[in-house]
Amino acid sequence: MGNEIIKYDPELNTIPLRKFTPVEMNLFFSIISRMRDKSDQTIRFTFDQLKELSAYKPTANNRFEDDIQRTYEKMMGLHFGRRSKSGLTREFFVLFTEFKIDGDAEEPYVDVKVYERALPLLNKLESWVRYALAEFRDLKSSYAKTMFRLLKQFRTTGYAYFSKEDFFELLDMPKSYWNSPSNVDKFVIKPIKEELTPLFRGLTVRKKYGKGRGKPVIGYSFTWKPEKKDANDFSQGQLQDERQKLFNIQHNGELTEQEKWRAIDKVKGLTLGSTEKQ
Template sequence: MFTEFEIKGEAEEPYVDIQIYPKALKLLNNLESWVRYALTEFRNLKSSYAKTMFRLIKQFRTTGYSYFSKEDFFELLDIPKSYWNSPSNVDKKVIKPIREELTPLFRGLTIRKKYGKGRGKPVIGYSFTWKPERKDANDFSQGKFQDERQKLFNIQHNDELSDKEKWRAIDKVKCLPLGTTEKQVLAEKQAEHDQKIRDQARQEALAELRKGFGKHA
C-alpha cells in the first residue's frame, strides 16, 4: 500500500511523508464502508452464532438496520438443517444467545421475524435494528470501566430482554457464573419484602399500644 516514506525528524513539529500506491487510495477514502470493530469485543463473545452475527451487522453499523432472508440467515450462520422446520430451536439455540450477547454492544438492539403468507404464516426472514453509529464515532475501547458501564446501560434499557435474559447478559459482561445476578436480585427483593413485613408488624404493634393507652387515659 505504501510505496515510500520519509521521516522529517528535524522539523519543528516532526512528521512523516508517505507516498501511497495510487490504486489503494480508494480503500482509504471509503473507510466508512469497511467492517470495523474492536477485537476484544469479538473475542469475548461465547456463542459462534453471536460472533458471526456481530461481524455481519457491523457492516451496517451506521444504518442501524439489516435484514436476512431465512435462507441467507441459515447459510451465513451455518445453522443445522434440522432447525429449518423447528422455530423453537432457532429461538432457543440461535436467537437467544445472539440477543443476550449482542445487546450490550448494540444500543436498542431489536430482532424481529418476518412472516410470509400461506398456511401457518412461515418465517421468511429476520430483521435487526439498533441505534446507528456515527461514521466518525470512536467505537473502540474507552477503558474497562467505561466499556462495562456502557454495556450495562444497553442491557438495562433494552425492553426486548426479559428479566432473566438481562440477568444472564449482565453475568456475561461481568464474567460472573451464570445465575449470580439473578440470585443477588432475588435476595435483594426478598430482603426488601421481609423489611416491609417487619415495618408493617411494627406499625400494627404501635397502633395496638396507642389503643391501650387511650383506654387507660
C-alpha cells in the same frame, strides 16, 4: 493490543465460516486484523503475539499449533470469487497462499501470506466493515460472533434484514433447524440477543412472516441505535466500557428479566445465575 481494529471489504462477510469454533474464529480474525494494508508480503506472528491478539487460553504450544492448523485447514475451504457483468467470466480464489507454523524455532511463529488476487479484500478499501477485535473475541457464541460482524456492516444505518435462506447460510445453522423455529429461538436468537444487546443500544430482533399455511418465517430483521459515522471503536477503559454495556442491557425493552440477568453475568464474567440470585 487492547485497541486492535479489524477492517476489511464487506465481501468477506458474505462467506459463511463453516464449522469454525469460537476459538478458530478468534484466531482467524486476529490474523485478519494484522494483514490490512500489508500488500502481498509475508506477515510473521510469534505464538505469544497471536495468543495475545486472540485472547487464547490454553498455554501448551502443541495444543496451540493444533488449533492454528485446524483454523488454516478451514480457511482453505473459504472460496472467494468474482464474476463479470455478463456472468460468463468467473474466477475463484483462496485468501491465503502460504501458511507456515514453526514450533521448533527459538521463538515459535506463524508466517502468513495473502494471495495476490485477494488483496482488494484487505488493502486500499473503498468500503469496509470495521470493529474492535476485543469486542469480537470476547463473545462466546459462534452465532453471536457472526451476527456481530454482520451488524457492524450496517453500523451507521441501525437496520439489517436477512432472508431465512441467507440467515441460515451465513450463520451455518444445522439443517434440522429449518423446520424448527423453537430451536432457532433457543440456540441462535437467544445467545445473539444476550451477547449483542450490551454492544448495540436498543437492539431488537423481529421475524418476518410469509403468507400461506401456518404463516412461515421468511426472514429476520435487526434494529438498533445507529452509530455516528465518525464514531471510533477504541475502548474507553474497562470500567467505562462495562458501564455502557450494563446501561444497554438495563434499558433494553426486548430482553426478558432472565435474559437481562444472563447478559449481565456474561458482561461481568460471572457464573450464569449469579445476578438472578442477588
